[in-house]
Amino acid sequence: MSAIIEVSHVSKSFGGVKANEDISLTVEKGSITGLIGPNGSGKTTLFNSIVGYHPIDSGSIRFEGREISKLLVPEIARLGLLRTFQQTRIYGKMNCVENMLISIPHRKMTLLEAFRRNTPEERERAEHLLHFVGLYEKRWLQAGSLSFGQQKLLEFAMALMNEPTVLLLDEPTAGINPTLINGLIDRLKHANREFGITLFIIEHNMRVIMNMADRIYCLAHGRLLAEGTPEEIQNDQRVIDAYLGAH
Template sequence: MSNIIEAHGVSKSYGGVKANTDISLTVKKGGITGLIGPNGSGKTTMFNSIVGYHPIDEGSIKFEGQEISKMLVPEIARLGLLRTFQQTRIYSQMNCVENMLISMPHRKMSLMDAFRRNTKADTDKAEHLLEFVGLYEKRYLQAGSLSFGQQKLLEFAMALMNEPTVLLLDEPTAGINPTLINGLIDRLKRANTEFGITLFIIEHNMRVIMNMADHIYCLAHGQMLAEGTPAEIQDDQRVIDAYLGAH
């Protein structure tokens, strides 16, 4: 598989705090890559750098061979690179279908204009994806009435509505009832295999990431600590000492 994301020598500081220092990593097209590490190790900062939420101080980030480190979030999103968040970003007063429709690329318009531009095909697509994530029966319920786990499934479906090439997921199983986790894992794997979406996942649940990822990177103190297959990461003493020993 070819590399779809290539980051080389990426550094980012906030004032005197070095969040990322000289980080290099690649994400294989069509695969599932994991990013792990203790709290405060710089994982979310790295995600934010990749999708354009803040400019990096040094280094290079390429998406399909194109330099994107100076691009803004909307430009990067139009290339097909999207992310989800630890805390869901949904419209709590809208129902699930409306959330799906407003997540479309023209969402920067007024709500009324955005809904006018949606077609029956858009609605059918929204309902199909809600069925895919297991929310079809709740499609006309207000999103704010859903459980936190269901809201995460809705946010996942909203991302799929935009047909991303790569989807960065920031702790997708955090705060989810254990009974929902297996279903979410199954849907993430299906999005990868059936829709061909490359996944790059920050995850603290080691059972989840070790069973999903083809390749895993581990950060510590804003620096790259180790990388390898799940088996290699599990056996790496540096990772055990810095992170896995606490899990």
């Protein structure tokens, strides 16, 4: 496999607080890569830097060999690099199908224009993906009426609607009923295996990430603490002391 994301010596500060300091890591194309660490270790800041939510102070971020650290969020999204959030970003007053259609980048227009211009193929794809995440029977319900776990599944489907090359997921299982977690894991693996989507995942559920990831990076205090296979990370004393001992 070859690297699809290359983060090299990236640093980012907010005022006097160093959120990320000299971080280097790679995400291999077609892989499932994990990012773990205590709260406040800089994981979400790194995700935000990769997708363009704030400029880095120094270093380099490359996507498919192209420097992207100076690009804006929409430009990076059009390249096929998307992310989800800890708190879902859905349109609560719209039904699930409408959420899927409005999530397409070229749909960032008035709602009336959006639904005049969507194609039968897009509607078919929206319903197919809602079936894939297990929300087909709820496709006409307002998204705000769904449980938090179902809203996360909807946000996942909305991201898939854009046919991403790489999807960054920020704590995808947080707040989800344990009975739904295994189903979500299966769908993430399917998206990786069958759709060819590279996944980069922040996750606090160690059972989940250890069973999913090909490689895991651990941050602590804004710096890269360790990297390796799930087995190597579980047996790394530095990771145990800084993080895994509390899990």
